Amino acid sequence: MTVLRSVILGCGSYLPERCLTNEDLAKTVDTTDEWIVQRTGIRERHIAATGELTSDMAVKAARAALAAARLDPQAIDLIVLATSTPDNTFPASAVSVQAALGITQGAAFDLQAVCSGFVFALSTADGLLKAGGFKRALVIGSETFSRILDWTDRGTCVLFGDGAGAVVLEAQQQPGASTDRGLLTSHLRSDGRHKMKLYVDGGPSSTGTIGHLRMEGRAVFKHAVAMITDVITDAFRATGYTADDIDWFVPHQANKRIIDDSAHKLGIAPEKVVITVDRHGNTSAASIPLALDVAVKDGRIKRGDLVLLEAMGGGFTWGSALVRW
């Protein structure tokens, strides 16, 4: 019996031109390259230009993903854009992407799950494709966190960067075997009791302002590894796969120490872990598709590979997805 699966046909990404190094930051806040590298693994991040919007970056990533999939924008009937930094409070930035790509069919909407946004968007698009109402989806993560940072707070401003990544998903009949291509399982979790550990202190219905990102870094760190490993264990349990079966681990890129600890706890070999946090910083919902694109372009991720994704972020939200490329 065949089953419908969401198969990734291509991916793409975009980074703004301006690169901000740790040394650059040390000129404006009380920090050092050594502290940032030791505690986070970050060396540099990209910052959107004045007037460069979340949707502008999303369009560039989407066009690259469509080119990789060898598809015309008209083949797309669903756009799910994961972002916590939309162009405007509404409409969804996804409709700006839709209009820029000249697509007038199907549906486009934003999804907000902070750093877990891409995994949540992938799972949401998968559900919609499997329900049969849509054929091909663009799943995008795009963020301009530079616009919500308090650039005087050294505890947060050194951590984040801007960028966008996208994948094209297509609903395909697969044999229903463990060797199927596509999204094999996804697991999403939230726990709002932790909402004040990582939040933005503004918004349309509270202050009427955009606000700034606030984080109890140590508290987030404390929860991150346990939450990540739990939800990956769920993925292994659902599929019967183990850490040894994974070809590539592409985690959310927040902190190299969190990534290393999670991989170690799960028994995933270090050489299978894709790291981009050193060059991108934490780009929230964009970090996983940006990392995927790096590893596809440099030839690491190949068709047929088993790729494990995970993310954890504000809310808290966390999730995992297992994909055969």
Ligand code: UT7
């Ligand atoms: O993507 C969403 C999820 N977010 C995350 O996963 C972030 C999770 N948290 C973290 O990655 C880490 O907690 C941080 C990188 C944010 C901080 O690392 P830490 O090892 O937990 O440091 P800390 O917050 O405990 O701070 C240690 C010291 C403090 O000084 P005192 O109190 O010991 O004198 C901070 O004031 O480091 C100080 N500090 C800095 N020093 C130099 C904090 N930020 C900086 C800085 N440069 N940029």
